[in-house]
Amino acid sequence: MLVGNWKMFKTIHETRHFAEVLGRNVGKLSADIDFAVCPPYTALQVAKVVLPAQILTGAQNMHQAEDGAYTGEISASMLKELGVTYVVLGHSERRQMFAETDGGVRDKVEAAQTAGFVPIVCVGENDSEREAGQTMAVVGRQTRIALEKAAKDGDKLVVAYEPVWAIGTGKTPSPADAQAVIQGIRKVVAEVLGEDAASQVRILYGGSVKPGNIAQFVSQPDIDGALVGGASLDPESFVAMAQSM
């Protein structure tokens, strides 16, 4: 699975350009890989219309309430009308800059699955947690709480391991270290949702993935794909990553 998280980048016009380039390269996209991009809300509708059908769309966040007085927020039913398949939840930028909590992510996971979306739940330790040897404790806690109310069906869930210190920094863990953490996440999924769900759930690696390093991550036995920020903005890089998987 290859997912592009566009963060707060790309207007409608720029999304059309991305889709045009991808459209010219669609023959290079393997039918065995699930592709998605997660544009800002304002470009979700056009993305769904102009992207090749093989590229699904995801939102970068969602509010857990059905509706209400939540200025600036977006609900599941609003996303539903846009043909969205995935919703990224608990991205570290949201946890750090917008005070998202483990419990809030749990409620969003439940609401997203109830609405029929596949949540992409992001977990990851920051630099000081890593240096203190707390990686698995932090990632395990985030995963356990996020899945407390989740469906016991691994097809309805994606988890992304994104070490905070690797996001947008050019630094990455070694593929073996990413594999070890992701194997640990899979064990936590088994504890919370059962062995069947744990064997089905796709767990992605994210953090400074680019065309030159994606293969070494996705070749690890427990790593089912990549969640990519910066390098997913350039359509040529997106295609290059798809071809390197």
Ligand code: PEP
């Ligand atoms: C991300 O935003 O989820 C991400 C992994 O960013 P980058 O690929 O730029 O490190």
